[in-house]
Amino acid sequence: MxxxxxxxxxxxxxxxxxxxxxxxxxxxxxxxxxxxxxxEFSVAGIFASSGWILSNLLQTGERKIPVFETLxxxxxxxxxxxxxxxxxxxxxxxxxxxxxxxxxxxxDSLVLALDDIRDPGNLGxxxxxxxxxxxxxxxxxxxxxxxxxxxxxxxxxxxxxxxxVVRCNLAEALSTLSGSTTPSGSPTPSGCIGGFPxxxxxxxxxxxxxxxxSHHGVIVIGNESHGxxxxxxxLITRKLFIPSFGTAASGKAESLNASIATAILCAEFRRKTxxx
Amino acid sequence: MxxxxxxxxxxxxxxxxxxxxxxxxxxxxxxxxxxxxxxEFSVAGIFASSGWILSNLLQTGERKIPVFETLxxxxxxxxxxxxxxxxxxxxxxxxxxxxxxxxxxxxDSLVLALDDIRDPGNLGxxxxxxxxxxxxxxxxxxxxxxxxxxxxxxxxxxxxxxxxVVRCNLAEALSTLSGSTTPSGSPTPSGCIGGFPxxxxxxxxxxxxxxxxSHHGVIVIGNESHGxxxxxxxLITRKLFIPSFGTAASGKAESLNASIATAILCAEFRRKTxxx
Numbered sequence: 001m002x003x004x005x006x007x008x009x010x011x012x013x014x015x016x017x018x019x020x021x022x023x024x025x026x027x028x029x030x031x032x033x034x035x036x037x038x039x040e041f042s043v044a045g046i047f048a049s050s051g052w053i054l055s056n057l058l059q060t061g062e063r064k065i066p067v068f069e070t071l072x073x074x075x076x077x078x079x080x081x082x083x084x085x086x087x088x089x090x091x092x093x094x095x096x097x098x099x100x101x102x103x104x105x106x107x108d109s110l111v112l113a114l115d116d117i118r119d120p121g122n123l124g125x126x127x128x129x130x131x132x133x134x135x136x137x138x139x140x141x142x143x144x145x146x147x148x149x150x151x152x153x154x155x156x157x158x159x160x161x162x163x164x165v166v167r168c169n170l171a172e173a174l175s176t177l178s179g180s181t182t183p184s185g186s187p188t189p190s191g192c193i194g195g196f197p198x199x200x201x202x203x204x205x206x207x208x209x210x211x212x213x214s215h216h217g218v219i220v221i222g223n224e225s226h227g228x229x230x231x232x233x234x235l236i237t238r239k240l241f242i243p244s245f246g247t248a249a250s251g252k253a254e255s256l257n258a259s260i261a262t263a264i265l266c267a268e269f270r271r272k273t274x275x276x
Numbered sequence: 277m278x279x280x281x282x283x284x285x286x287x288x289x290x291x292x293x294x295x296x297x298x299x300x301x302x303x304x305x306x307x308x309x310x311x312x313x314x315x316e317f318s319v320a321g322i323f324a325s326s327g328w329i330l331s332n333l334l335q336t337g338e339r340k341i342p343v344f345e346t347l348x349x350x351x352x353x354x355x356x357x358x359x360x361x362x363x364x365x366x367x368x369x370x371x372x373x374x375x376x377x378x379x380x381x382x383x384d385s386l387v388l389a390l391d392d393i394r395d396p397g398n399l400g401x402x403x404x405x406x407x408x409x410x411x412x413x414x415x416x417x418x419x420x421x422x423x424x425x426x427x428x429x430x431x432x433x434x435x436x437x438x439x440x441v442v443r444c445n446l447a448e449a450l451s452t453l454s455g456s457t458t459p460s461g462s463p464t465p466s467g468c469i470g471g472f473p474x475x476x477x478x479x480x481x482x483x484x485x486x487x488x489x490s491h492h493g494v495i496v497i498g499n500e501s502h503g504x505x506x507x508x509x510x511l512i513t514r515k516l517f518i519p520s521f522g523t524a525a526s527g528k529a530e531s532l533n534a535s536i537a538t539a540i541l542c543a544e545f546r547r548k549t550x551x552x
Contacts, residue, residue, distance in 0.1 A: 031530075121397065125533055125536060128529050128532070128533065128536075129529075129532065129536060131522065131528055131529040132518075132520045132521070132522075132528065132529040132532055133520065133521050133522070134520070134521030134522030134528070135521075157529065157530070157531075158529070158530075159529050162522075162528070162529075209547040209550060209551070210550075242408075242543065243546070243550070244408045244409065244410070245408070245409050245410030245411075245546055246407065246408075246409070246410030246438075252407055252408065252410070252438070253404050253407040253408040253433065253434070253435050253438075254307075254433070254434075255433075256404065256405065256408055256539070257401055257404065257535075259533075259536065260401060260404075260405060260535065260536065260539045263532070263536045263539050263540055264539055264540060264543045267518065267540045267543065267544070268543070268547075270519070270521055271485040271544075274485060274486075274519070275485070
């Protein structure tokens with residue numbers, strides 16, 4: 001049986017304020033919890049039914065993770081799901097990375113840069129798309145929805161355990177990646193990363209399917225309603241749009257959802273990488 | 277000022293039971309309402325702020341739609357949104373179509389067939405994707421979430437006004453479209469539609485990007501957790517999968533969200549249509 005203060009602490013992690021205060025977030029469901037257990041994340045504790053605990057003793061024991069038997073009515077009070085799962089993990093939020101853009105980007109690396117994505121479902125789905133297409137780094141503007149919002153975490157379906165999500169000043173990050181300037185604005189010293197073309201998703205520009213696309217680059221995705229911020233537009237070297245179909249008479253959709261546009265762009269970059 | 281019974285009637289349309297009883301659904305927000313006003317749907321009434329009514333007199337008047345001035349506190353009681361819009365429409369659900377598959381399908385027609393899509397956001401997003409890619413017909417299995425669920429309607433972002441969504445027995449519809457049998461199971465009479473290849477999204481099969489795809493066909497998308505039902509699998513002539521990328525060491529996403537997979541498939545069919 002859990003203490004009242006344990007239950008209160010975990011339930012409070014649904015709120016950003018408490019996640020920031022305690023540097024912890026919650027993840028629910030067997031797959032998501034096990035993906036996090038088997039990742040570089042540090043899992044502070046697992047709260048689960050006795051049945052779940054028995055079936056997963058080996059893996060949680062190996063990692064020396066504290067496990068707490070949890071009754072259904074306790075889970076209900078902590079869970080953010082309408083139908084709680086038998087398992088919930090409290091996970092430590094990793095500290096800031098001293099060189100988030102350094103070292104890991106190779107010649108075939110794609111990076112996603114999300115400018116003011118506000119919908120938790122979109123952010124989680126985009127992290128899952130990145131994982132599917134082997135994109136290891138997702139940059140988020142400071143104004144994006146919190147990465148550790150429970151709805152984001154759940155929508156990643158475990159991909160949050162494998163994709164590095166870095167919150168940063170996007171203008172500085174794009175300048176660094178494209179190699180025009182260092183974050184401080186001075187010219188890039190030799191040896192620094194750079195030379196990444198910066199692609200952006202727009203409602204006008206070069207039609208996606210007929211373009212030559214590089215194997216590496218940054219793909220910028222804008223806000224659900226307002227697209228890419230005006231201050232980032234000058235940093236984009238190639239404006240891409242996804243061609244629509246349909247007859248003028250009946251009108252047509254004005255845009256695609258942000259995560260849908262991301263998926264189509266990532267698929268096309270990877271298709272061209274295979275084809276080349 | 278609205279009557280209590282008007283407010284109660286409209287608020288009740290959030291529930292499937294009342295939508296079916298009254299054959300009506302609600303749509304909120306300027307774009308969605310105007311898309312429906314300018315479509316074949318019959319709009320039973322518009323409930324809006326005085327400001328909205330003044331700005332849109334011409335279009336609502338032309339269509340002879342009853343308009344009711346609505347106070348913010350009244351809107352709050354009827355709306356399904358956390359931040360209500362200044363306009364809400366009550367729309368009549370169209371009656372069953374006597375020949376839903378007839379007449380409108382040409383040589384370049386793609387049809388989407390959704391097998392047991394349960395998430396309202398997914399269904400709405402898929403209808404929006406269909407609209408973007410000029411797909412005029414979406415078939416839904418009887419077990420799919422209700423097309424007129426407010427979350428579905430809102431997620432279509434107006435595309436529900438342009439895409440025909442037909443609820444039917446998918447096995448019968450696929451047989452009819454592929455032309456192997458009529459709905460009753462007897463051989464297809466000449467003149468009946470048919471000859472549509474039936475593609476399905478699977479986690480294994482032919483890799484999407486390297487396949488020859490026809491300009492016309494049915495694309496079957498399965499349930500979010502369980503994929504395509506076993507009884508539909510024999511009706512599928514081409515199993516397609518979306519190739520994933522990434523290193524085995526870190527694991528990878530097990531699947532893509534249903535609406536994401538739909539988008540990548542539709543984009544690739546249309547890309548090949550342009551390229552041919």
